[in-house]
Amino acid sequence: MSRTILVLPNDDLENINGLFEIIENIGGAFDLILIGDSGYLQESNFKVPDKIQSIHHFHDLSMSQPLGFGRYSKSLAEFIKQQSYSLVISSANEDSNVLLPSVSTVLDGSCMTDITSLNEKADRFYVTRFVYNMNIIAEFELCRRPVIVSTSHRSSTSKWVPIKFLKKTNHFFPATDENWFSGLESETITEVDGLRNAKKVLVAGRGVSGKKGYDKVAEISKLLNAKTGTTRPLVQEGIAANHEMVGSSGVIVSPEKCLIFGSSGAAPFAFGIDKSQIIFGVNNDPESQLFRFCDYGIIDDCSLIISELLKLLQPFNG
Numbered sequence: 001m002s003r004t005i006l007v008l009p010n011d012d013l014e015n016i017n018g019l020f021e022i023i024e025n026i027g028g029a030f031d032l033i034l035i036g037d038s039g040y041l042q043e044s045n046f047k048v049p050d051k052i053q054s055i056h057h058f059h060d061l062s063m064s065q066p067l068g069f070g071r072y073s074k075s076l077a078e079f080i081k082q083q084s085y086s087l088v089i090s091s092a093n094e095d096s097n098v099l100l101p102s103v104s105t106v107l108d109g110s111c112m113t114d115i116t117s118l119n120e121k122a123d124r125f126y127v128t129r130f131v132y133n134m135n136i137i138a139e140f141e142l143c144r145r146p147v148i149v150s151t152s153h154r155s156s157t158s159k160w161v162p163i164k165f166l167k168k169t170n171h172f173f174p175a176t177d178e179n180w181f182s183g184l185e186s187e188t189i190t191e192v193d194g195l196r197n198a199k200k201v202l203v204a205g206r207g208v209s210g211k212k213g214y215d216k217v218a219e220i221s222k223l224l225n226a227k228t229g230t231t232r233p234l235v236q237e238g239i240a241a242n243h244e245m246v247g248s249s250g251v252i253v254s255p256e257k258c259l260i261f262g263s264s265g266a267a268p269f270a271f272g273i274d275k276s277q278i279i280f281g282v283n284n285d286p287e288s289q290l291f292r293f294c295d296y297g298i299i300d301d302c303s304l305i306i307s308e309l310l311k312l313l314q315p316f317n318g
């Protein structure tokens with residue numbers, strides 16, 4: 001199957017290198033299509049990876065006008081069809097995010113804009129993309145050929161994992177919220193274990209340092225007969241579940257006692273704990289916003305406090 005990278009007229013070297021990075025996971029050889037005037041690339045230190053087997057130029061008269069739709073997308077679609085490309089990758093920007101869906105409509109392919117990763121397994125293409133105001137990253141399978149994607153490689157997502165396989169999709173359409181939400185019925189935040197009405201809530205923020213820290217907080221919660229909540233980064237990293245996220249886009253809690261470990265106390269999170277009667281906070285940064293709304297605060301490494309608490313509570317276990 002032939003595949004190609006499109007370099008748009010307004011792409012800079014950072015964009016292009018990002019495109020090269022994304023094809024590292026993808027087998028096969030690629031063509032590189034330089035669209036419009038890309039003479040500047042020849043003058044720069046433009047390193048073409050081995051996977052690129054040939055470089056073509058695609059000129060079109062309408063390039064003198066703003067990148068647009070209609071005629072331009074039709075002629076680009078025609079070109080992609082002639083070359084039998086089954087996979088087309090470009091950088092994501094205001095132009096490409098309208099151009100590519102438009103090209104895909106002409107070709108009746110699959111298209112997704114602003115993807116953060118692309119993988120191929122057994123001749124199927126899987127992409128990830130932020131959804132829900134960038135609160136989670138979701139994985140999609142793009143089913144029709146050609147698969148046309150724009151990549152949002154500037155957002156560093158290397159440590160992110162897809163939270164959930166959401167949807168097989170034949171097409172996209174770009175990014176009005178209504179369209180996304182109609183496809184994401186399974187992601188409605190559900191109240192699973194009574195966090196919303198819990199009398200005691202422990203929150204693990206990013207400062208608990210990964211899954212081990214989160215697990216310890218969950219263990220303390222169990223020993224205290226409390227519920228565990230979390231902040232957005234732990235959900236994004238796949239450590240905690242989406243329904244555990246406390247905040248304006250998660251669960252609003254109203255416990256008698258709320259214990260927060262290693263959160264900066266950012267406003268969207270603070271909104272979710274505002275109704276707590278007493279708030280305890282642990283943060284190693286004395287300037288942290290968290291201390292602005294805590295009734296009691298400890299300035300220290302929260303992993304020490306968490307370990308001490310566990311030691312204190314273990315004897316009461318069982």
Ligand SMILES: Cc1cc2nc3c(=O)[nH]c(=O)nc-3n(C[C@H](O)[C@H](O)[C@H](O)COP(=O)(O)OP(=O)(O)OC[C@H]3O[C@@H](n4cnc5c(N)ncnc54)[C@H](O)[C@@H]3O)c2cc1C
Pocket residue numbers: 133204205206207208230231232233245246247248249250251261262263264265266267268269272282283284285288300301302303
């Ligand atoms: C539209 C929108 C909606 C959002 N909705 C939510 C939401 O509902 N819920 C939510 O949580 N976020 C939400 N966010 C994200 C929010 O803005 C913050 O980015 C997020 O809450 C930060 O989480 P955090 O405090 O755990 O991480 P960070 O902001 O990274 O803070 C970590 C803190 O831990 C401290 N720390 C680090 N190491 C240690 C240690 N060893 N011991 C003690 N302290 C330590 C650091 O000093 C720092 O203050 C939303 C953002 C947007 C834009």
